Amino acid sequence: MTREISRRSILAAIPLAALGVSALTACGNGAPAAAGGPASPVSQSDIDAAMKKDTKLTFWTWVPDIQKEVNLFQAKYPAVKVEVVNVGQGGAHYQKLRAAIQAGKGAPDVVQMEFDKLPSFTLTDSLMDLTPYGIGDLKSDYPGWVWGGVTPGGKGIYGVPQDTGPMGMLYREDLFAAAGVTVPKTWDDFAAAVTAYRGKNASSMLTNWAPSSEANMLALFWQAGGRPFSFDGTKSVKINLTGDAGCKKVTAYWNDLFRSGNIGNEPDFADAWYQALNNGKYAAWLTGAWGPVFLQGTAKSTAGKWRVAPLPQWDSSSPASGNYGGSTDAVLKTSQNPIAAAMLARFINTDEKAALTLANEQFLFPPSTKTLNNPAFSDASASFYGGQKVNKEFTDISRTVQEGFQFLPFNDYAATSYDKTMGKAIGDRGDLNAALSAWQDDLVQYAKGQGFTIAS
Amino acid sequence: MTQQTRPPLQRKTANVAKRRQYAAAYTLSMPFMVVFILMIAVPLIYAGYLSFFKKQLIGGVSFVGLDNYGRALTDPSFLGGVGRMALFLVVQVPVMLGLSLLFALVLDSGMLRLQRFIRLGVFLPYAIPSVIATLMWGYLYGKDFGPFAQLAKALGLPAPDFLAGGNVLFSIMNIVTWGFVGYNMIVMYAALRSIPAELYEAARVDGASEWRVAWSIKIPAIRGALLLTTIFSVIGSFQLFNEPNLLRVIAPAAIGQDYTPNMYAYQLSFVNQDSNYAAAIAFLLGIVIMAVSYVVQLTANRKEKES
Numbered sequence: 001m002t003r004e005i006s007r008r009s010i011l012a013a014i015p016l017a018a019l020g021v022s023a024l025t026a027c028g029n030g031a032p033a034a035a036g037g038p039a040s041p042v043s044q045s046d047i048d049a050a051m052k053k054d055t056k057l058t059f060w061t062w063v064p065d066i067q068k069e070v071n072l073f074q075a076k077y078p079a080v081k082v083e084v085v086n087v088g089q090g091g092a093h094y095q096k097l098r099a100a101i102q103a104g105k106g107a108p109d110v111v112q113m114e115f116d117k118l119p120s121f122t123l124t125d126s127l128m129d130l131t132p133y134g135i136g137d138l139k140s141d142y143p144g145w146v147w148g149g150v151t152p153g154g155k156g157i158y159g160v161p162q163d164t165g166p167m168g169m170l171y172r173e174d175l176f177a178a179a180g181v182t183v184p185k186t187w188d189d190f191a192a193a194v195t196a197y198r199g200k201n202a203s204s205m206l207t208n209w210a211p212s213s214e215a216n217m218l219a220l221f222w223q224a225g226g227r228p229f230s231f232d233g234t235k236s237v238k239i240n241l242t243g244d245a246g247c248k249k250v251t252a253y254w255n256d257l258f259r260s261g262n263i264g265n266e267p268d269f270a271d272a273w274y275q276a277l278n279n280g281k282y283a284a285w286l287t288g289a290w291g292p293v294f295l296q297g298t299a300k301s302t303a304g305k306w307r308v309a310p311l312p313q314w315d316s317s318s319p320a321s322g323n324y325g326g327s328t329d330a331v332l333k334t335s336q337n338p339i340a341a342a343m344l345a346r347f348i349n350t351d352e353k354a355a356l357t358l359a360n361e362q363f364l365f366p367p368s369t370k371t372l373n374n375p376a377f378s379d380a381s382a383s384f385y386g387g388q389k390v391n392k393e394f395t396d397i398s399r400t401v402q403e404g405f406q407f408l409p410f411n412d413y414a415a416t417s418y419d420k421t422m423g424k425a426i427g428d429r430g431d432l433n434a435a436l437s438a439w440q441d442d443l444v445q446y447a448k449g450q451g452f453t454i455a456s
Numbered sequence: 457m458t459q460q461t462r463p464p465l466q467r468k469t470a471n472v473a474k475r476r477q478y479a480a481a482y483t484l485s486m487p488f489m490v491v492f493i494l495m496i497a498v499p500l501i502y503a504g505y506l507s508f509f510k511k512q513l514i515g516g517v518s519f520v521g522l523d524n525y526g527r528a529l530t531d532p533s534f535l536g537g538v539g540r541m542a543l544f545l546v547v548q549v550p551v552m553l554g555l556s557l558l559f560a561l562v563l564d565s566g567m568l569r570l571q572r573f574i575r576l577g578v579f580l581p582y583a584i585p586s587v588i589a590t591l592m593w594g595y596l597y598g599k600d601f602g603p604f605a606q607l608a609k610a611l612g613l614p615a616p617d618f619l620a621g622g623n624v625l626f627s628i629m630n631i632v633t634w635g636f637v638g639y640n641m642i643v644m645y646a647a648l649r650s651i652p653a654e655l656y657e658a659a660r661v662d663g664a665s666e667w668r669v670a671w672s673i674k675i676p677a678i679r680g681a682l683l684l685t686t687i688f689s690v691i692g693s694f695q696l697f698n699e700p701n702l703l704r705v706i707a708p709a710a711i712g713q714d715y716t717p718n719m720y721a722y723q724l725s726f727v728n729q730d731s732n733y734a735a736a737i738a739f740l741l742g743i744v745i746m747a748v749s750y751v752v753q754l755t756a757n758r759k760e761k762e763s
Contacts, residue, residue, distance in 0.1 A: 095726065123513065211708045235514045270706045272600045281600075410513065412727050420712050427709020428621070446728070451514035 041132045042339060050339035055080045057340055060097065061112035061329070062089040063162070063364065068357055069348040076347070080340050094412075101126050101334070109341040113159055113330040115149040115323070116215060116407045119231060121330070122158050123409040128331040129156035133342035138350060138368075144403040146367045150328050152406060153233035159328030160345045163364035165288025166321050166398040167219050170295055173307045173386065175283040181206070183309050187253060190312040197283065198262040207284040208264030208276065209254065211427040214418035215324055219288070220254075221247045222322025222405045224314055229408045230455070237408065237447050238455040241440040248436070249314070251422075255432035258425075265426050274298050286311060288324035289365035289394040296384045303384045308393045310400070319400045326367070365394060372398060408443070410450065417442045507735035524736035533714035534737055538694075538744060540625065541716055545693040545748075548629040553685055555633070556640035561670050563641075564648040575645070579638035586635060590702040593631045598706075619707035628699050636692070640685045647681035648674055683756045687749050694745045697722070717741045 059070070059082055070082045085108065087096045094117060100107035101124070113121065121127050130136075135157050139147055142161060150159040171183065179200040184190035197206040210216070221228060226246025230238040241247045257263050264282055266273055276282050277299040285291060292308060299306075311321050329345040331338060348354050350368065359366040359377050366372055372395040382390045408414050418439055425435035444454055510520045528534050559578050563571060581589065596602050597618035605615035618627040651674065659669050675682075697718040704711040713727070714720040717737060725734035 267706050267708055271595060272598050272706070275601055410729070413729070416713050416723060416727050419708055420714075424709050424712070427707075449512070450729075451512035 041134070047133075047339055047343065050337070051077045051343060052079050053340075055337045055340045057082045057110060057335075057337060057344055058108040059084050059110045059344065060087050060093065060108040061110075062086050062093060063112065063358075063362060065362055066348070068361065069351075069354040070344075072351060072354050072357075073344055073347045076351075077340075077343070080344070082344060097121075101332070104334075107332050107334050109332060109335040109337060110345050111330055111332060112162070112327050114325070114327040115164075116218075116411045118150065118158055118328065118330070119152040119407050119409040120411060122152055122156075122233070123231075126333055127158045128333045128335065128338055128342070129158065130160070130331060130342050130345070131157050133339065133346070135160060135342065135346060138346070141350070141368045141370055143367075143369065143398060143401065145323065145401045145405065148403050148405070149323075149326075153231055155233050159330040160349045161326075161328050161367035162349050163290070163326045163358070164367045164398065165219075165290050165323055165325035165365060166394060166401050167223065167286060167288055167311050167324050168291075168321070168394055168397045169284055169286050169309045169311055170291055170306055171284040171309060172280065172302065172305050174305045175204075175280055179283075183307075184312045186316050187312045187314055191253070191257065194257060194262045195260070204281045204283065205262060205264050206282070207286060208266055208268070208273070208282045209258075209286075209426065210268035210273075211265060211423035212267060212415075212419050213423070213426070214415040216286075217250075217418070217422065218405075218407075219322035219324035220250045220286075222402070223311060223320050224250045224322075225320070225402070226250065227404055227406070229414075230406045231409045232455070235451065235453055236455045237452045239408070239440060239443045239447060240456075241443075242437050248433075251432050251436045254426075258429045258432065261429065265429060278302060288326070289398065290325055290363070292382065292385065292390045292394075293363040296382070304386055306385050307388055308385055308390050310393075310397050321397050321401045322405070323401055326365070365398075408447075410446070413446055414443060417446065503735040503738060506732050507739055509732045511730070511732055513729060524733050525740065527733065528737050528740050533712075533720050534717060534740070537714055537717040537720050538741070541694045541696060544625065544629060544696065545690060547626075548633060549686065549689045549693060551629070552633045552637055553640060553682070553689065555637045556644055556685065557675070557682070559637065559641045560644035560648055561674060563645055564674070565666060565670070567666075575641075578641055581635050581637070582639040584635070586631075586698045587702060589635050590631055590699045593627070593634075594703055594706050597627055619703065619710055621710040624700075624703065624707055624710040628696070628703065631699050632692075632696070636689070640689070643685050644678055644681050647678035651677045679756070679760065683753065686752055686756075690748050690752060691745055694718075694741060694748070717744075 057080060059066075061084065067084055070084055074080065074082060087093055093112070097107065097111060113127075118127070138160070146161050146164055149164075150161055151157050169183075176183065176197075179197045181193045181197050182189075184193045194206045197204075221244075224246035226244050226249075228239065228241045228244045228247050258265060264276070266276070277285065277295065278301050280302070285295065287294075292306075295306065296303075310319060313319055329349060331341040331345055335341045349358070352370070355366060355368060355371045356374060356376060358364045359371055360380070366377065371377055372391075378392045378395050379389060380391050381387045421435045421439040421442060422432065424430070425432045447454060507524050508519060508521060509517055510523065511517045562568060563575055568574060584592075596604065599605055599615055599617055599619070602618075604618070608615045617623060655673050655677075656669055659673055664672070695718055696716045700711050700715045701719055701722075704713075704715070713723040718741070721734045721737045721741070724737060725731040
């Protein structure tokens with residue numbers, strides 16, 4: 001594959017906050033939807049009738065070459081015409097979506113929606129509950145944590161999972177060997193490896209952790225059992241970073257790493273960082289399942305030297321991971337053709353051929369157990385990783401991600417608030433523990449100002 | 457007396473001619489007025505209207521009078537941004553305009569070879585969009601691979617960190633100066649070219665040196681252009697957005713989302729979902745800019761009267 005394809009494809013999965021893109025969210029209380037779905041289940045005959053009717057759907061997404069899957073859909077349902085529109089990636093995408101929702105017209109029928117953005121759109125009542133369209137039948141096809149991502153607050157199903165990013169560790173086998181460092185199994189091993197590696201290398205470090213890394217850090221909290229946020233779906237929100245043992249443990253751990261000066265703290269997805277991955281300045285990258293293909297395109301000169309391993313563990317007897325990135329396809333409440341829209345969201349992500357194409361040609365890490373276990377996906381070996389079965393590794397990691405992690409219904413704000421508190425401490429190698437409190441306080445203040453009540 | 461005795465008929469034709477002139481003037485300025493009203497006046501009024509409300513994610517919209525303005529006046533993010541831009545103004549604008557004036561005078565003196573080439577060379581950065589310029593400088597400032605860092609490394613010195621918290625404002629000043637010296641130079645140079653040559657001849661007959669001519673004739677003669685460029689620069693400083701916003705990607709710890717008032721307003725509106733407060737911030741920023749511009753103009757006028 002070419003570098004171009006991998007860079008583009010990864011943009012589908014990467015949490016865009018990590019790219020320094022801020023989202024426009026000039027949104028109010030969602031205007032009461034005009035159309036909206038029914039409350040009771042839609043019968044198969046209704047669905048059949050709707051799929052035979054001449055219908056035109058609009059689908060906003062930035063997944064490259066999604067037309068491939070859409071073509072499969074149209075071959076099955078010739079009466080339904082789908083117009084795919086890429087209105088921009090990440091920030092620009094949500095900005096236009098919120099503007100269209102607020103204007104009451106111009107919104108698409110189906111829309112790509114990242115897991116961490118979903119609650120902010122259910123908050124404004126902009127997404128259609130897909131339960132009446134039989135999407136609930138799919139529940140058993142997904143790991144519990146993936147399903148939890150499309151059912152925020154446990155009330156209704158607001159998207160069909162498209163791709164995920166369970167976290168693992170990519171590392172340079174050659175550099176590890178040269179420094180006499182073995183692959184760390186636990187976080188204690190990892191800290192020791194960081195020190196040992198630095199001792200052998202004056203100008204390079206074991207790894208880097210970027211300042212603007214909210215989505216990445218939340219995945220580490222997730223792995224450590226941290227569940228700092230929740231939202232009851234109406235007005236009560238829980239923000240408990242400083243009282244959560246998992247969050248505190250992770251923060252204190254990284255505070256020590258940064259203070260030691262033995263890991264990097266430079267911004268990721270920037271030129272210097274790309275260079276660093278190429279020239280061995282960093283020997284490991286802790287990232288989501290979309291990372292391997294991305295790295296393959298970015299650090300070409302290091303082909304064959306990288307390997308994949310699970311994240312270091314807090315408790316090696318019960319392996320765990322967290323999710324970093326990934327998205328879903330959701331249906332807007334304003335859609336005039338809710339049945340066809342729901343069927344499109346379902347088809348492109350769950351039809352066997354479509355799902356496999358997304359996984360193998362567009363390199364989206366598949367959410368469904370069926371695709372993960374499909375040998376056509378999991379048996380692929382990558383020469384960039386010395387012939388290792390990278391997909392299989394991440395499939396195993398995906399199984400270890402625990403359920404119950406929730407995002408705030410204002411995650412955009414949470415990410416920028418992280419930047420000015422935690423991110424600043426990372427950049428300055430300052431006190432990360434104090435920064436966690438500052439982040440907590442800032443989020444609580446914002447939530448109160450927006451009229452939320454704070455659950456304890 | 458003669459006017460009063462003018463026959464009424466003549467006066468009438470004069471009025472008709474005048475009215476026609478008015479009509480032509482209004483017709484010709486109509487396209488501007490339409491666009492101005494639709495694109496500037498109406499949004500401004502709407503933003504002013506918005507700034508008196510508060511919209512919450514939970515609870516909806518309520519009228520809050522001047523609360524948003526009161527909040528802004530005690531908001532460290534807003535005040536910090538304005539203060540930072542004031543510092544920017546005090547340091548960067550004199551340096552930039554001084555350089556522009558120097559280049560304009562040197563070019564105007566005609567003592568330079570390759571004059572056209574140099575004029576174009578100084579002006580060229582202005583033709584590069586600020587976004588591109590910032591990306592380019594971002595690379596040049598790079599701690600690992602930037603040319604300055606590599607030079608320092610070759611000399612065995614520690615690499616300068618242009619993007620560290622204390623330095624980054626000056627790095628931004630450098631980008632803006634680089635971009636706008638040429639533009640201001642052209643404005644001043646054009647003004648210099650319109651000074652009648654007789655003045656120079658008279659000065660030379662009186663035995664004035666080139667330096668003396670520049671100081672006593674040229675600079676006072678282009679005071680209008682200097683004032684214009686100063687006011688443009690004041691406005692530009694307070695509205696700084698592109699450069700810090702792009703450098704944020706590579707220096708997120710040094711440049712916060714509230715680094716400049718404009719960035720803060722953007723963040724409030726598009727991330728915090730608080731466009732009402734953002735509108736109030738934008739209005740206050742407008743007032744600050746007007747006040748500072750007015751002070752600059754007033755000082756200049758007073759000086760003119762004194763001299």
